[in-house]
Amino acid sequence: MTESEFRNLVAHLERECDIAPGRYRAKVTALAGLGYAYAVGMLALTLGGVFAGIGLVASRHALIGGKLVLICGVAAFLVIRALWVRLDPPSGRRVSREEAPHLWRLVDKLRAKQAGPEIHEIIIDEAFNASIVQTPRLGIFGWYRNTLTLGLPLLQALSPKECAAVMAHEYGHISGAHGKTGAWIYRIRLVWMRLAEVFAQEEGWFDKLFTRFFRWYIPWFNAYSFVLARQQEYEADQASARFVGRTTTASALIAASVKGRFMAEKFWPALYAQADHQPRPGFMPHAAMRTALRVAGDSEDFKTWMWDALARLTTYDDTHPSLRDRLDALGMKPVVPTHPEHSAAQVLLRDALPRITSDLDAAWLTAVEAQWRERHNKVRAAQAEVERLGDANPARLEVEEKSRYALALLTLDRVNEALPLLCEAAEHARGNAETAMAAGRILAERGDDAAVRYFEMAMDRDGDMIPEATWRAMQLYEHIGNEALTEEWRARYERIIAD
Incomplete structure (x- = not known):
């Protein structure tokens, strides 16, 4: 399915x-069950073949039965392997109950109020975001491990009550806010979308044959x-x-939008x-x-x-939905956010905050150190190149x-x-794709459709840039x-990606 x-x-x-919300919800529920029906059906079919083969062997049709057991046994194994795929859990700095009791106490209060499933672990990472990830331990068949992930930048930006509002929103998705059927659909929607990437990478002929259904099914269910x-x-x-009040929920939505943009x-x-x-x-970022x-x-x-x-x-x-639509649904007017006297990070993490900050900063430095050094060296080399060629008249330089x-x-x-020189160099007969x-990038950022001519030059000169x-x-x-x-180029892009 194209975009x-x-x-x-x-x-x-x-x-x-x-027009018919009840009928539509029933249709989505049925479509959600279709994926499970196919998976269970394929598994039952292959295991049935194994048992049928065993029966043939027992009734002295050893050759036929043995072949059937072998073929169906391999197929059953491949089906189970595809359905039992393990998804990577979220990564970040884990915090225990002993280390951050006030944060865990808020989670317990949320669960008591919303009557939802247990949160098994809390992770602090460097994203300006909050989420609850349900990682299935049995592939599509569930047995979920629930991980609450909170970004330290978000905790530093919000007040304790605003943070509680964000957490209550995320917890509402897996508790009773949507009803049992709605929560189930929400959960399996995310699981199918994560599995779609795995199914797309299957290489064996049987794997491709089995997952062909899911490659059709998942976009439609999505x-x-x-x-x-x-x-x-x-x-x-x-x-x-309901947990913190409409005013605080609205404040959290605005603060997250505005302060996220600042970050x-x-x-x-x-x-x-x-x-x-x-x-x-x-x-260091988190310290500052x-x-x-x-x-x-x-x-x-x-x-x-x-x-x-x-x-x-x-x-x-x-x-x-958009921020305005969400505020309208709450019946609230927008108010410019301010910075809280005490951040959620200070109140909920307390004594653990310095350790968590230090750990995240150390992990950040390890992740960016090589890229940082590469950028620094590239800038120094560019400065040397500009100094070397800067005294010459650019018009007299070779292409x-x-x-x-x-x-x-x-x-x-x-x-x-740079722009006029890039255009001159690109339009020269010996100009390169870079x-x-x-x-093209600069002109496109300025909203100038002349950029397309340079994109076409780049494509003609280097197929990797297409x-x-x-x-x-x-x-x-x-x-x-x-x-x-837009639609013409979108169609071209989708054909390229599909090939």
């Missing part, structure tokens, strides 16, 4: 759900369950509001920009995060970003030198100087609102 087909189908299904999943976001918000657009870029000048980071958030709370950016978020519409790219000079300027973020792609160039052309036309060309 455009998925969007059109979901739009149609939304109308169907509005589309049908998408409508319910969006409704479940509203239901989870209501579960949060993505201000904090992390400023930190990584140090690599241009320093061989090692000047400060609370101070950065407090300073940012005094700026006008939060107000601007809140209204930007409120202007966004609900789309089919995500099951989460290869002009390309290197322009790319070096681009590495140093001197985009306005300069054409670089020129997927990226096609995707960027599609994104450009979507951004400037040319629907016909």
Whole structure:
């Protein structure tokens, strides 16, 4: 199913759900059962063949029975292996009850209030997010291990009550907020989507034959369950509001949106920009995060970003409704977020916070150290290249030198100087794909459809660039609102990905 087909189908299904919600929910439940019916049916068929073969052997038809046992036994093993696939659990810094009793006490209170399943472990990671991941220990047949994952940046950004609101929302998905059937559909939807990646990688002929059904089934189930999943976001918000109140739930939604943007657009870029000048980071992110958030709370950016978020519409790219739609459903007006006197990290983690901060910073440094050093060396090399060629008139440089000079300027973020040179070098008969792609990226970021000509140059010169160039052309036309060309390039991109 292509992306455009998925969007059109979901739009149609939304109308169907509005007309007859009960019948639609029953249809999705039946579709959810279809996946299990196929899996159990294939398993029963292959095991039945094994027992039939054993029966033939027992009745002195050893040759035929032996072959049947062998063939069906191998098939049954492959079916079980496919269905019993183990999914990787979430990664991060685990916190025990002894280490963070106040956080665990909040989880216990949530469970007592919402009557949901047990949370088996809590993980703190570096994402600005919160989630509860249910990892099936028996593949599609369940026996779930529930992991609550909380990002330390989120804990540093929210107040304790706002954090409780976010946790209540996440817990609402696996408790009774959607009803038993709704919670089951929510859970298996996520499991099927995670298994889709595994099934797509099967290589044996039987594996491909068996999982062919799921490669057809999962996109359809995803589309049908998408409508319910969006409704479940509203239901989870209501579960949060019952736990902490509508005002706090609304405050948490706004704070997460606005402060998440600060982290993505201000904090992390400023930190990584140090690599241009320093061989090692000047400060550790998690240790500096609370101070950065407090300073940012005094700026006008939060107000601007809140209204930007409120202007966004609900789309089919995500099951989460827009911020405005969620606030409207709660019956709440937007209020610009402030920085809490005491963050959720301070109140819920207490004495464990310094250790957790230090562990996450150490893990972050290990993960980025090589990339940081590579960026630092690349910038130094670019500076040397600009100094070496800068005294010459760029117009008199050979095309290869002009390309290197322009790319070096681009590495140093001197985009306005680099762009005309990149275009000249790309349009030369001996121009290369790298300069054409670089020129196309800059123009596309500026919303200039002249970028497509450079993407086409890059594709002609280097086949490896075809997927990226096609995707960027599609994104450009979507951004400037040319629907016909968006769909044309989307179709091209989907054909490339499918091959």
